[in-house]
Amino acid sequence: MSKFKKAGFAVLALLLLAVSVMSGCSDGSAKPGTAAPAANDAAKGKKKLKIGVSFETLQTSYWVVGFNAIKKDIQDRGYDVVEAIADGDSNRQLEQVKNFIAQKVDGIIIVPKDEKTIIPMIKAANDAKIPIVLYNRPPAKTDAVSTTVVADNKKITAETVQYMVDQARKQGGKYKAMILIGDLGDQNGIARRDGFLEVVEKNKDIIDVVAKVPTEWNQEKALAGVTNALQANPDINFVFSSTDFLFPSLVSALKAANKYKKIGEPGHVILGGFDGDDTAYKMLKDNYLDADGVQDVYFESKSAVQAVVDMLDGKKVQEFIYDPGFVIHQGNLKEKEAQMWGSSVK
Structure with a gap:
């Protein structure tokens, strides 16, 4: 082999070694404006959210449709659902909320039995620093913090x-x-x-x-x-x-x-x-x-889930989110x- 060929191979080897060293020293980050999916997801460190959903009853088709719509929206976002039905018992519903808290849910969506019995549940969620959204039934006047999605x-x-x-x-x-x-x-x-x-x-x-x-x-x-x-x-x-x-x-x-x-x-x-x-x-x-x-059950369901997500993201959410609804007639x-x-x- 000639001296020139040997020199050429030597230069090529040095170039390959340099590229290898540079790759090894790289921090794995992508170019500005792009993302390396696996590394990016790991860097975010986001856990899979878990949302507790408690309905006072499934007695009417409205509650059934709303319950299923909320669960579907949560699951479509890739989150877990913990569900509970109180069967008209406010004491049972309070225990369900306490169980949600014990399971370390990230948010709670709830249909309360009435405006007064929900107050201790809101306070329990507040104490645990878990955002709570009332679906379709607002609470009585209170200093406890919640968001209500309700028809006008x-x-x-x-x-x-x-x-x-x-x-x-x-x-x-x-x-x-x-x-x-x-x-x-x-x-x-x-x-x-x-x-x-x-x-x-x-x-x-x-x-x-x-x-x-x-x-x-x-x-x-x-x-x-x-x-x-x-x-x-x-x-x-x-x-x-x-x-x-x-x-x-x-x-x-x-x-x-x-x-x-x-x-x-x-x-x-x-x-x-x-x-x-x-x-x-x-x-x-x-x-x-x-x-x-x-009343638009799908608007209310999506708004309830979005309110939880927004609060977890640190966004300001209104105390009341109103569904404007409409009148249907002949x-x-x-x-x-x-x-x-x-x-x-x-």
Whole structure:
């Protein structure tokens, strides 16, 4: 081999050695504006989040759809879910929250039984420095810190009842009204009652409220109350239910009184409700229900999970995140039905 070839190989060997040394001394970082995935993930040191989800009940389709939507959103983000159902027992729910804390969850999403029993649970989460989000039911006034994702109940109800009043004016005549009132230990029930009364008070020239039926969100109480109200006031022809969950009881009582008629038929009772569930959807499609206030379960579910994530990231989150909802009725049914969560319930 010539001296020139030997020299060439020597130079090449020195170059390869230099490259090897430089690679060995490298800190493994990528060029500016790029990322080395494995090294970057390790550097972040992020653990897999675990979020506790406690629902007071799964009694209605709204709660079932919301519960499943929240779990899916959490899992789609790659986080773990610890789930619990309190079955209407606030003491059990408090124990569930304590169990979440013992399991060192990173955040809690909860549907409380009522506005007062949730306070000790919020305080327990605060003491453990775990962010807590209330889903659909706000707490009573307290210095404990939480975020609530909730429908704008009063506004949605007022808009729904206003549509009903407009229909009444178009048809002419005077109307005897009945409202099925929710649980007044639940601020949602209070807001929906107030939204109804605010509108009918402005339309006293045609609307006379003759029955306010307390239900506590209970179908049996609703059935008994509506039956009694219809017996005492057989000319009731304008009815608002504070939740679609009570429609089966309401419809049963109306049928028994021979007052369940389709829109346009003689004797039709103007009907309105609140939630947007599958029963209301069917009643709209079958032309019995005039209007329904719809809360967006998917907006609320995603907002609840995002609020937890934002708080964990140190971002400021509002005390209340409102779902604006919308009113669905015979005039916009084709346009809005895909947005009504009850239309997709099988």
